[in-house]
Amino acid sequence: xxxxxxILAEFKDIADNPRKQLDKYLAQxxxxxxxxxxxxxxxxxHAAGMIPMGLWGGQxxxxxxxxxxxxxxxxxxxxxxxxxxxxxxxxICCAVMPILCDTFRGMSSAWRVGVKDIPLxxxxxxxxxxxxxxxxxxxxxxxxxxxxxxxxxGASIKPENIEKSIAVYNExxxxxxxxxxxxxxxLDLVTPTLRHAVMKSATFMExxxxxxxxxxxxxxxxxxxxxxxxxxxxxxxxxxAEPDELLGILEENKIAVVxxxxxxxxxxYRTLIPGGADPYAQLAQQWLERRxxxxxHEVRTSRxxxxxxxxxxxxxxxxxxxxxxxxxxxxxxxxxxxxxxxxNAKIPSICIEIDQSTxxxxxxxxxxxxxxEMN
Numbered sequence: 001x002x003x004x005x006x007i008l009a010e011f012k013d014i015a016d017n018p019r020k021q022l023d024k025y026l027a028q029x030x031x032x033x034x035x036x037x038x039x040x041x042x043x044x045x046h047a048a049g050m051i052p053m054g055l056w057g058g059q060x061x062x063x064x065x066x067x068x069x070x071x072x073x074x075x076x077x078x079x080x081x082x083x084x085x086x087x088x089x090x091x092i093c094c095a096v097m098p099i100l101c102d103t104f105r106g107m108s109s110a111w112r113v114g115v116k117d118i119p120l121x122x123x124x125x126x127x128x129x130x131x132x133x134x135x136x137x138x139x140x141x142x143x144x145x146x147x148x149x150x151x152x153x154g155a156s157i158k159p160e161n162i163e164k165s166i167a168v169y170n171e172x173x174x175x176x177x178x179x180x181x182x183x184x185x186x187l188d189l190v191t192p193t194l195r196h197a198v199m200k201s202a203t204f205m206e207x208x209x210x211x212x213x214x215x216x217x218x219x220x221x222x223x224x225x226x227x228x229x230x231x232x233x234x235x236x237x238x239x240x241a242e243p244d245e246l247l248g249i250l251e252e253n254k255i256a257v258v259x260x261x262x263x264x265x266x267x268x269y270r271t272l273i274p275g276g277a278d279p280y281a282q283l284a285q286q287w288l289e290r291r292x293x294x295x296x297h298e299v300r301t302s303r304x305x306x307x308x309x310x311x312x313x314x315x316x317x318x319x320x321x322x323x324x325x326x327x328x329x330x331x332x333x334x335x336x337x338x339x340x341x342x343x344n345a346k347i348p349s350i351c352i353e354i355d356q357s358t359x360x361x362x363x364x365x366x367x368x369x370x371x372x373e374m375n
Contacts, residue, residue, distance in 0.1 A: 004186075004220045008194045010213065014204055015197040018053070019088070021204045025051045026091050031153065034095035034118065035203075036080070036104075037239075038263045038295055039125070041283050043169050043273070044146050045096065046207065047161040048153035054203025055080050055095065056264060059243050061357045068110035074327045075356035076239070077107045084115035092118050093152045096145065099124045100295045101329055121148035127297040129288050138284040146280075162279035172207040173269045175214045180259070180266065182218055184314055187256040188227040192247040195257055199265040229256055232372055235311050237261040237303075237337070238322030238354060239294075239330060246352070249365050253372035258314035261307055262322070267293050294329040301333060304340035311347050318348040318371060325355040348374070 014021055025032050031050040035042055042052035057079030062069075065082040083089050095118050097108055108122045123141045126134040146157045179198065183190040190198075198217070202210045231254030241247060241262055250257065260266045271290050276282040290296045292303040307319055319341050324330050334351065341347045350371050352364040 001220060001223070002216065004189050004217065004224060007213065007217045007220055008189070008198070011201045011217070012194060012197040014201040018204045022053060022091055025053075025206075031093045032091065033149065033152070034089055034092040036095065036097040037076070038098070038100065038268065038293070039287065039290065040096050040098050041142055041145070042207075043162060043165040043279075043283060044142065044149055044157060046165040046168065047157050048146075048149050049155060049161075050093070050149075050153055051206055052096075053092070055083075055089070056200075056203060056240065057356050058083065059356055065110075065114070068114045069107070072326050073106070074103055074239075074324055075354075076324070077103055079356050081107065081110055081114060084111060084118060089115075089118060094119045094121060094149070096120075096149070097122045103326075103328070119152075121145055125287055129297065135281065135284045135288055138287055139278075139280045142280050142283055159279050162283075166273045166279060166282060168208050168211075170272050172202070172211045172214075173272055175211045175218070176202070176266075176269045179214050179218055182221050184258045185226045186221050186224055187229040187233075187258070189221070189224065192241075192250045192255070192257045193244050196241060196244070196247055196265070199260075199262075203264070231255055232317045233258045233314060234318050234320045235259045235261065235307060235314070235316045236265075236320050236322055237307060238263070239324040239327060240264040240354060241320075241322045242354070242356065243361075246354075246361050246364055249361065249368050253368055255368065255372055258316055259310040261292070261303065261310065263293065263295065294327075294333050301336070303333065304337050304344075307337065307341055308345040308347065311341075311345070316347070318350065320371075321349060321351040322354045323351050325353050 022032055032053050033045045033050050034055045035052045036055050045052040057076040060079050060082060062078045062082040064085050065078045069078050069081055097120055099105055099122055111120050123145045126137050128134060150156055183195060233256050236257055271286055273282050273286045292306040311319060321334060323334055338349050341349045350367050352367055
């Protein structure tokens with residue numbers, strides 16, 4: 001059996017080098033589809049025999065994306081467009097995009113104009129999920145999306161193959177949950193940076209492969225003695241907690257991550273795909289059952305309750321809001337959430353700004369140092 005550090009190093013290498021992972025799949029003769037966040041039905045891509053690979057941008061100051069995206073566009077979308085326009089995503093046969101907010105609406109047009117060598121298939125999840133016809137609408141959107149994907153796969157997406165992919169993805173979700181449960185017992189080994197690497201690497205790997213590597217890690221962690229963590233513990237909330245330098249500041253101040261409410265990480269694994277006779281309806285029902293996410297419209301958000309319950313379960317010392325700059329849906333929810341967490345549940349919270357084009361994290365460092373020194 002490999003030791004924990006060796007397995008974690010493999011996750012870290014995959015998370016840090018998505019181009020290497022893309023080239024590996026292309027060398028194997030596999031087609032790769034770029035998948036924009038969040039909640040794109042990867043199962044349809046998987047069922048077509050292709051590899052879904054997450055497009056989450058990166059730490060870069062865009063130089064050409066501004067031609068189509070204004071400066072007040074969230075940095076994930078700007079960096080994704082930059083990578084598309086400058087050839088970083090070369091080799092991807094097409095991209096799939098959910099239209100979840102106003103930024104995505106503009107981005108879909110910008111991508112079609114600016115990235116001509118990677119065709120885009122977009123779909124619109126219903127935001128009014130209480131409407132009795134919402135599920136039927138989404139089923140038709142998914143079927144239309146599947147028809148687009150089939151053009152690039154060169155094969156039809158059969159219902160039985162979607163069912164097989166659903167089983168693969170549900171197994172992966174359960175394995176992620178198992179990892180998260182065991183990781184809090186080993187905070188000395190699963191640092192904030194490495195925890196993030198484990199979660200992020202899932203966006204770049206075929207899910208069956210990631211499940212197998214996760215299972216190996218969980219078995220190795222279970223063989224290690226449990227850690228009695230002496231530092232602070234936090235819950236992360238937001239779209240993403242990148243860059244790694246920010247997570248490194250947590251480690252410098254002995255702040256461990258015991259849970260997260262991040263769109264790039266645990267939010268994706270809250271809701272299993274339910275059973276049923278129609279795989280398209282199963283995928284649609286998963287969307288209708290999602291809760292506690294800024295990109296999923298709720299009349300009264302359950303996200304505050306989720307954060308409080310998570311903080312209480314893991315005895316967290318606070319909630320760290322990673323607020324994506326220019327992300328309207330996150331900025332809209334933050335005031336309510338911070339008040340709910342601090343005033344109703346009496347749990348301290350701090351807010352740091354996330355921007356993939358920002359290279360200086362000193363303001364965040366000061367905030368986190370102050371939090372670490374609080375009694």
